[in-house]
Amino acid sequence: MRFTSETCSNGICEQLFLLGEIPGVLWTPEDAGARPLIVMGHGGGQHKKAPDIMGLAHRFVTECGFAVVAVDVPGHGDRPTHEEYNRIASENQARVEAGEELAPLIAGFQALVARRTVPEWQAVLDAIQQLDHVGTGPVGYWGVSLGCGLGVPFVAAEPRVRAAVLGLGGASASAGDAARITVPVEFLVQWDDERVPRDQSLALFDALASAEKTLHANPGKHGDIPAFELDSTLKFFSRHLA
Amino acid sequence: MRFTSETCSNGICEQLFLLGEIPGVLWTPEDAGARPLIVMGHGGGQHKKAPDIMGLAHRFVTECGFAVVAVDVPGHGDRPTHEEYNRIASENQARVEAGEELAPLIAGFQALVARRTVPEWQAVLDAIQQLDHVGTGPVGYWGVSLGCGLGVPFVAAEPRVRAAVLGLGGASASAGDAARITVPVEFLVQWDDERVPRDQSLALFDALASAEKTLHANPGKHGDIPAFELDSTLKFFSRHLA
Numbered sequence: 294m295r296f297t298s299e300t301c302s303n304g305i306c307e308q309l310f311l312l313g314e315i316p317g318v319l320w321t322p323e324d325a326g327a328r329p330l331i332v333m334g335h336g337g338g339q340h341k342k343a344p345d346i347m348g349l350a351h352r353f354v355t356e357c358g359f360a361v362v363a364v365d366v367p368g369h370g371d372r373p374t375h376e377e378y379n380r381i382a383s384e385n386q387a388r389v390e391a392g393e394e395l396a397p398l399i400a401g402f403q404a405l406v407a408r409r410t411v412p413e414w415q416a417v418l419d420a421i422q423q424l425d426h427v428g429t430g431p432v433g434y435w436g437v438s439l440g441c442g443l444g445v446p447f448v449a450a451e452p453r454v455r456a457a458v459l460g461l462g463g464a465s466a467s468a469g470d471a472a473r474i475t476v477p478v479e480f481l482v483q484w485d486d487e488r489v490p491r492d493q494s495l496a497l498f499d500a501l502a503s504a505e506k507t508l509h510a511n512p513g514k515h516g517d518i519p520a521f522e523l524d525s526t527l528k529f530f531s532r533h534l535a
Numbered sequence: 536m537r538f539t540s541e542t543c544s545n546g547i548c549e550q551l552f553l554l555g556e557i558p559g560v561l562w563t564p565e566d567a568g569a570r571p572l573i574v575m576g577h578g579g580g581q582h583k584k585a586p587d588i589m590g591l592a593h594r595f596v597t598e599c600g601f602a603v604v605a606v607d608v609p610g611h612g613d614r615p616t617h618e619e620y621n622r623i624a625s626e627n628q629a630r631v632e633a634g635e636e637l638a639p640l641i642a643g644f645q646a647l648v649a650r651r652t653v654p655e656w657q658a659v660l661d662a663i664q665q666l667d668h669v670g671t672g673p674v675g676y677w678g679v680s681l682g683c684g685l686g687v688p689f690v691a692a693e694p695r696v697r698a699a700v701l702g703l704g705g706a707s708a709s710a711g712d713a714a715r716i717t718v719p720v721e722f723l724v725q726w727d728d729e730r731v732p733r734d735q736s737l738a739l740f741d742a743l744a745s746a747e748k749t750l751h752a753n754p755g756k757h758g759d760i761p762a763f764e765l766d767s768t769l770k771f772f773s774r775h776l777a
Binding site for chain 1: 724726737740741746747748749750751752753754761763766767770773
């Protein structure tokens with residue numbers, strides 16, 4: 294793991310790193326010591342420092358005292374174009390234009406990408422937890438949309454994750470993985486989501502095996518999660534990790 | 536309006552009252568002055584001082600500084616037996632045993648009771664808002680189960696209510712009233728509710744005309760709302776009334 298830059302301001306330190314070919318960013322409070330860690334998965338077409346990721350990460354650091362790590366998904370951010378994923382995305386686009394349903398195509402694509410990102414994120418977690426200013430404290434996962442499609446198999450596979458915020462995703466491809474998740478989950482649904490059919494969202498929530506799981510549904514389209522849900526997210530992770 | 540008792544302890548004053556034939560209870564902080572008011576509607580078979588009503592009312596007073604009022608629904612608590620309601624309840628029981636669906640019968644019964652409780656609760660609100668230690672500040676409504684069946688028509692009819700927590704109720708009888716509700720609503724669903732079919736709960740949430748409405752669904756049966764939802768309720772009313 295190689296750090297390529299470090300800046301601190303307003304109580305938040307940001308370190309960019311490379312783990313092999315994976316570019317990532319770690320945010321921590323300025324004070325030393327072990328602390329809970331949130332792994333954040335960004336959305337499709339976004340990257341590790343997209344505004345909504347950064348905004349929430351900064352709140353985790355300043356309001357909860359957590360560390361936060363995010364890495365670019367293959368084909369996103371600082372990573373090279375991914376020929377196979379691009380080809381599949383183009384094919385899916387053509388299939389939707391020819392009348393196929395969007396949701397199962399998205400879900401199939403996310404399942405394919407997850408086969409690569411789950412081991413990548415586990416390796417990142419291994420490396421980050423060796424840092425003195427993070428340590429091996431409790432881990433949470435936050436990811437919606439693509440971050441849910443990749444997050445469900447990650448949380449299912451990774452026993453270090455103790456709580457997760459997921460959402461804006463459907464059951465098409467990940468119901469099997471969801472059935473292996475037993476940690477507390479806060480699950481976000483946009484009631485008028487134009488990308489994920491409502492019944493698919495509810496089915497994914499239903500499939501989670503967690504004894505404590507809570508679904509928060511709000512009106513609006515895929516990207517319109519209301520600001521008060523971020524407060525709820527902070528409260529959720531504080532309850533389960535702090 | 537006639538007060539029949541008053542006690543203060545731990546910063547909470549409790550006043551029992553009669554408004555005509557309606558027995559009620561008002562909880563307020565010990566300090567003087569106008570403040571937000573929460574009207575609470577109790578569940579079926581409960582009463583104005585049922586443990587879950589009292590517990591949440593005390594938190595509204597001590598943690599938010601709100602006033603809280605609750606009255607007995609006809610046929611409940613300190614009110615006399617209601618012959619007509621009892622007869623209908625017995626008939627419904629027999630119809631369920633004969634194979635009819637429970638939910639529409641409950642909804643029809645609640646709609647009947649609401650024709651009486653809506654004007655009663657409006658009269659209570661008129662009287663309570665004339666008290667110096669309550670005043671005409673913003674009003675919220677909290678009610679689940681029977682408190683939702685009666686609360687939906689109340690909130691729809693009452694422009695003084697600025698925000699409501701509702702839930703454990705279905706759309707069978709109250710979708711029309713729900714479509715006239717435009718204030719922010721937090722709506723509680725028990726995912727394994729044995730009394731309200733899930734699709735009926737979702738349909739009632741769907742029917743609310745509120746631009747801000749948020750559905751919180753949790754695993755468990757009708758009575759199993761998790762404790763962390765009470766924290767969320769306090770936060771919701773604080774955001775909208777304080």
